[in-house]
């Protein structure tokens with residue numbers, strides 16, 4: 136038996152402190168945010184965009200270079216939202232980019248008012264199908280949803296990685312299944328593409344190596360911090376070993 140714990144067993148404040156030190160809290164990159172945005176039409180200075188599970192806003196500030204309208208970031212953690220708003224101020228964007236504490240299962244928007252719902256590496260918290268279905272009500276007819284979601288690249292996988300994901304996120308599935316779910320939830324599938332490995336290795340895991348050293352030095356006697364870091368390292372080793380079998384995929388749909 137492995138002594139690796141599920142991430143669900145760690146204290147949320149500790150996880151939050153750890154990820155606060157990073158520009159991104161999930162796999163992604165400015166290039167990929169831009170590539171996904173290239174599939175979206177009709178955004179102008181009157182548009183209202185929502186970034187759900189925005190974290191500290193790494194991808195939101197990139198999005199804001201393309202969106203001249205208003206962007207509202209929503210995240211459950213006040214600490215992330217404070218950093219998000221500081222980030223927006225630093226970029227001189229705080230007149231139109233605002234972070235709000237809130238939950239993705241109870242969004243603070245009026246029905247049919249949002250032009251684009253964006254969500255990178257976060258919809259798994261509500262579940263892909265449920266998120267697509269429930270968030271649809273907030274989007275205007277002709278508006279878009281763009282989300283990144285972990286997906287299988289093949290029909291069959293080695294047991295070790297299959298078991299890991301069945302425990303972590305049983306809703307993981309293949310790209311054709313996820314794409315069909317986009318359509319069933321009431322969107323025209325516009326595009327989907329897999330994030331390159333650099334989004335995990337260079338933009339997600341590599342910055343964590345330094346953050347882990349600092350975090351361990353700050354909490355030298357804390358066994359749960361040690362366990363959490365070991366967990367992150369285990370996840371990275373699994374990714375390096377099995378990256379041809381899974382990864383993040385951007386799904387873009389249009390509400391018609």
Ligand code: SAH
Pocket residue numbers: 158159160161162163187188189190191192193194209210211212215237238239240254255256257260
């Ligand atoms: N989009 C960011 C963060 C991804 S990590 C990025 O790509 O870097 C997932 C984010 O979802 C975290 O910031 C976490 O705090 C947030 N989250 C988790 N559950 C949530 C919920 N119920 N409502 C809103 N945000 C939530």
